[in-house]
Amino acid sequence: MSTHTITVFGGHGFIGRHLIQRLAQAHARIRVATRHPESIRHLQTMGNVGQIAPILTNIRDQRSVEHAINGADSVVNLVGILYEKRRQTFQSVHVEGAANIATAAHKAGVSRLIHISAMGATRHSTSKYLRSKALGEQAVKNIYQNAIVVRPSIVFGPEDNFFNRFAALARISPFIPLIGGGKTRIQPVYVGDVADAIFHCLYRDTQSEHIYELGGPRVYTFRELMQLVLITTKRQRLLVPLPFWQARIIGQLCKFLPVPPLTDDQVRSLEFDNIASITSHTLDDLGILSTPVEGILPTYISRFCQPGNAG
Ligand SMILES: NC(=O)c1ccc[n+]([C@@H]2O[C@H](COP(=O)([O-])OP(=O)(O)OC[C@H]3O[C@@H](n4cnc5c(N)ncnc54)[C@H](OP(=O)(O)O)[C@@H]3O)[C@@H](O)[C@H]2O)c1
DSSP states (O other): OTTOEEEEETTTSHHHHHHHHHHHHTTOEEEEEESOGGGGHHHHTTSSTTTEEEEEOOTTOHHHHHHHHTTOSEEEEOOOOSSOBTTBOHIIIIIIIHHHHHHHHHHHTOSEEEEEOOTTOOTTOSOHHHHHHHHHHHHHHHHSTTOEEEEEOSEESTTOSSHHHHHHHHHHOSEEEEEGGGOOEEOOEEHHHHHHHHHHHHHSOOTTOOEEEEOOSOOEEHHHHHHHHHHHTTOOOEEEEEOHHHHHHHHHHHTTSSSOSOOHHHHHHTTSOBOOOTTSBOTGGGTOOOOOHHHHHHHHHGGGSOTTTOO
């Protein structure tokens, strides 16, 4: 395994950091393809000297993608955006960028390409994010037929974008909005399990299983997840139902902020349940026992606890 070279696009992101750690433990040689090579210094401490190398890449630029892939044995694409900004559109990143990676991987003859999409990705979604994820999957498959597609549900763990955001909101706001009444069903999956799943996809024989939908051991409603945040942070807050149409208006207004906490497109993606389909391949098929939210959440959102109540 130590001679295996893996290029990880988006390796500096939330899931990427966990994957790099997992790969470093297995002594793989890792290239972290990123637009900010200077910021991966802390990742390099996860491996031996020279084991983890940054490589300046923008997946919208085919030449930099080829440079990052040449000589690699396997490729993982973890690049994704939650909202559009200037040239970083869903089409340019999730579809064209993904196609750039598949083209370069195919040309370089890499043995495996793992493409990270998202649960709920479908061409018919009203969410532009989810539509572009479906189109990206298709573009990748058209070029690199044996690419393995991994579709996680909402991913939780230290530095996640979901629980941290609502825990922070609960600290400053007297109420928590239940988007769409809080009825949407979600199957949060632990970031360590997602990293493990990608690791298994890289190393085991998964040729016949090309799409994995990754969810945790339990399905929750949005309301139940908000209740869990409040219980874990020992706060009492009103849970106020907010119809989808009102949440979309708030999302549209938030789009003008430098880092929007919510967009109308994210609200659209919450209009549908986010759970693995019965027929999909899952963590189980990879031999991974999924981690419950309750076991991990207190380890990182307790910093949002009510002062004096932190236990
Ligand atoms: N987190 C979740 O709950 C969740 C759920 C379902 C699916 N996913 C999918 O899983 C993947 C990883 O998610 P994540 O949470 O780890 O995301 P993240 O923390 O936002 O990381 C994404 C990375 O994409 C890179 N990136 C963006 N545009 C780029 C470009 N033009 N060229 C090169 N790199 C670019 C950024 O790296 P640099 O800034 O270093 O270049 C960033 O570190 C994404 O595809 C996401 O859609 C995530």
